[in-house]
Amino acid sequence: MNLLADTEKKVDEKKPLIEVKDLKEYFYINTGWFVSKPLKAVDGVSFTINKGETLGLVGESGCGKTTVGRTMLHLYKPTGGEIWYDGKQIKTRSDIKEFRKKATMVFQDPYSSLNPRMTVSDIIGEPLDVHKLYSTKQERQDRILELMGYVGLNSEHAARYAHEFSGGQRQRIGIARSLAVNPDFIVCDEPVSALDVSIQAQVINMFDELQEKLGLTYLFVAHDLLVVRHISDRIAVMYLGKMVELAPAAEIYDRPLHPYSKSLLSAVPVPDPKIARANKRIVLTGDIPSPLNAPSGCPFRTRCKYATDKCAESMPEFKEVSTGHFVACHRTADINS
Amino acid sequence: MALLEVNNLRTSFFTDAGEVKAVNNVSFSLDRGKVLGIVGESGSGKSVTAYSIMQILAGTGKIVGGSIKFDGTELVGAGEKVMKTIRGNKISIIFQDPMTSLNPTYTIGKQLMEAILLHTDRDSQQAYDRAVEMLRLVNVNEPERRMKQYPYEFSGGMRQRVMIAMALACEPDILIADEPTTALDVTIQAQILELMGSLQKELGMAIIMITHDLGVVAQICDEVIVMYAGSICEQGTADEIFYNPCHEYTKGLLRSIPTTDTAGRKLQPITGTPIDLLNMPKGCPFAPRCEFAMKVCINHRADRMRINDDHDAACWMNVKHGVQNGEIDLDELSSDGNPKEKKAEPPKEEKKEPVKYTADNKNNTGSSNKGKKNKKNKKKGDESVG
Numbered sequence A: 001m002n003l004l005a006d007t008e009k010k011v012d013e014k015k016p017l018i019e020v021k022d023l024k025e026y027f028y029i030n031t032g033w034f035v036s037k038p039l040k041a042v043d044g045v046s047f048t049i050n051k052g053e054t055l056g057l058v059g060e061s062g063c064g065k066t067t068v069g070r071t072m073l074h075l076y077k078p079t080g081g082e083i084w085y086d087g088k089q090i091k092t093r094s095d096i097k098e099f100r101k102k103a104t105m106v107f108q109d110p111y112s113s114l115n116p117r118m119t120v121s122d123i124i125g126e127p128l129d130v131h132k133l134y135s136t137k138q139e140r141q142d143r144i145l146e147l148m149g150y151v152g153l154n155s156e157h158a159a160r161y162a163h164e165f166s167g168g169q170r171q172r173i174g175i176a177r178s179l180a181v182n183p184d185f186i187v188c189d190e191p192v193s194a195l196d197v198s199i200q201a202q203v204i205n206m207f208d209e210l211q212e213k214l215g216l217t218y219l220f221v222a223h224d225l226l227v228v229r230h231i232s233d234r235i236a237v238m239y240l241g242k243m244v245e246l247a248p249a250a251e252i253y254d255r256p257l258h259p260y261s262k263s264l265l266s267a268v269p270v271p272d273p274k275i276a277r278a279n280k281r282i283v284l285t286g287d288i289p290s291p292l293n294a295p296s297g298c299p300f301r302t303r304c305k306y307a308t309d310k311c312a313e314s315m316p317e318f319k320e321v322s323t324g325h326f327v328a329c330h331r332t333a334d335i336n337s
Numbered sequence B: 001m002a003l004l005e006v007n008n009l010r011t012s013f014f015t016d017a018g019e020v021k022a023v024n025n026v027s028f029s030l031d032r033g034k035v036l037g038i039v040g041e042s043g044s045g046k047s048v049t050a051y052s053i054m055q056i057l058a059g060t061g062k063i064v065g066g067s068i069k070f071d072g073t074e075l076v077g078a079g080e081k082v083m084k085t086i087r088g089n090k091i092s093i094i095f096q097d098p099m100t101s102l103n104p105t106y107t108i109g110k111q112l113m114e115a116i117l118l119h120t121d122r123d124s125q126q127a128y129d130r131a132v133e134m135l136r137l138v139n140v141n142e143p144e145r146r147m148k149q150y151p152y153e154f155s156g157g158m159r160q161r162v163m164i165a166m167a168l169a170c171e172p173d174i175l176i177a178d179e180p181t182t183a184l185d186v187t188i189q190a191q192i193l194e195l196m197g198s199l200q201k202e203l204g205m206a207i208i209m210i211t212h213d214l215g216v217v218a219q220i221c222d223e224v225i226v227m228y229a230g231s232i233c234e235q236g237t238a239d240e241i242f243y244n245p246c247h248e249y250t251k252g253l254l255r256s257i258p259t260t261d262t263a264g265r266k267l268q269p270i271t272g273t274p275i276d277l278l279n280m281p282k283g284c285p286f287a288p289r290c291e292f293a294m295k296v297c298i299n300h301r302a303d304r305m306r307i308n309d310d311h312d313a314a315c316w317m318n319v320k321h322g323v324q325n326g327e328i329d330l331d332e333l334s335s336d337g338n339p340k341e342k343k344a345e346p347p348k349e350e351k352k353e354p355v356k357y358t359a360d361n362k363n364n365t366g367s368s369n370k371g372k373k374n375k376k377n378k379k380k381g382d383e384s385v386g
Helices: A002-013 A065-072 A093-099 A120-131 A137-150 A155-159 A167-179 A197-214 A225-231 A249-254 A259-266 A273-278 A309-313 B046-054 B080-086 B108-119 B124-137 B143-147 B156-168 B186-203 B214-220 B238-243 B248-256 B295-299 B316-324 B330-334 B340-344 B346-356
Strands: A016-032 A035-050 A054-058 A080-085 A103-106 A185-189 A217-221 A234-239 A242-248 A319-322 A325-327 B004-015 B018-030 B035-039 B061-070 B091-094 B174-178 B206-211 B223-228 B231-237 B305-308 B311-313
Touching (some): A016 A217, A035 A242, A054 A225, A103 A167, A120 A155, A120 A167, A137 A167, A197 A217, A234 A249, A242 A249, A242 A259, A259 B186, A273 B214, B004 B046, B018 B231, B035 B046, B046 B061, B046 B091, B091 B156, B108 B156, B124 B143, B186 B206, B206 B214, B214 B238, B223 B238, B223 B248
Parallel strands (some): A054 A217
Antiparallel strands (some): A016 A035, A234 A242, A242 A325, B223 B231, B231 B311, B305 B311
């Protein structure tokens, strides 16, 4: 209980644990002989995550949400922008090494993110080996069993291989691995989307419990908006490499301001026939444009029914319209009055 | 007469490890112009049911019993010749993954025209016109130009539209959609569901929607079948299934999905892991994970019992309905050595259930204090496979 109270205190303080400033990640794609073009996967994204908080990151496939998570951990070298952790900028190699003891990742696909030739205890123990976090073998083994206990695996599972487990259990192994270095911050990249509905709830609850117990901070990347709504304190919506809206979870669901967030949230299939029948969906026309040929100005303007000439000319500023509610739209005031 | 009648369908896969009973005594009927949803987890047999209707099972799969009647014609054992006139013509199917279900080496136009030329007596010019018309119907822009393109030039949502166009080109009576939107984003999913709904009304066909997403079911289905481990555990109208679920598995599913008002609370997951189809238990397949499992559940599989005209469920918790309808003979059961009180008690608890499950409070009810927990799940949490 002490730990729990501690976490709540941290939330109250609203002390940012992670600050991302104008993060950019371009991939250069060859488009011809010696010609390459930047694919702007993430283009100037800024946000902060407070201690003990869960920030949900949603958007369609190809919007750059996974890239944000990976670039934050320097799995990709950022093309531009700054990442600050606990008041310190992560820049040099030694910073990164230190940072990776504090920030880890849970991957989407529990079938491909575990090495089939390693036993569970080796998989969970690998981060301990890499960062040399134990002095005796016994200590390593104890830590592995402790971690397995956290995620609800039995100690007799330690000697088994990943293929002997079901999807839900594999994801537990992946989570135990991410907890091995005793991190403060975990990037969860679609951790439940490969799981069956009945297993999904087990894993989501486990994320909740671990957060309470260990005071973790999450960046929760997912495309299932109901899952994100359930687990997040604040939610950020991305479209084509840019962040279009960021607000507390309840607020963004009740009062989305950006036309893209509106249509995205209205498209969520609600598991309730009466609500579903009454629900008027805002169906977008067309597909998300290729990030190689992103539209000028606001990236959403090609699918936006409120788009004007101004939207084609300049990218709207990402500004705070009410406390904690950021939106990037030229016409926020007009369309929400 | 119903358009499609499936009776006691049994499909098995004969693997080296033994017979996998993927579909076990599945019966349902589908009327013209209706949308039937089949929900279940992976491995529950929902796709195999569809593939059995189309008879496109993989090599080791075989229909081992039951009947499938389409418009009065028996399809089980009818032979390839008959099936060729049915497949793609009377019954069409859309697969889950639009990325892999189109042939990358042919143009979209050629693939669309193939079905039309095969099943109708149109010549190639008429088939071309029809293909363009179909593309227009599913909202593909510039259909003439698109006809000449290859699948890699289409996005996921576009490819799924092409699949729908292909499936509908011969005006089938039934469209089977096997997780048509699982690989797509929510905004594209909304487009596709909207499209399917409007086409269904326009053309008056019946749809079998196979999905694991209860949200999709709530959106477009009139009737719902819930499957678990190869058999139907509950069947009814969408409203009955969502607001008055009578099988513990359905209840568990509905409780475990996050909704807008579960934020800040714990979800109530179904404990345990899905069952191994190679080692099916004797009784109810859900019993090992069911927190209300009774002795009778372990030893006897419940038959489907009628709850009301629009609803039936295969769960011993509804034994009262079963006895009233004369579907269950209590004496027969007790002769197998099940103590009598095990069967007599459930109705008492069952009475309250429908009242509790109303639209507003279905999420916070459930596993509180009732039910007999004498055979509780062996272990909380996952259990290893193999």
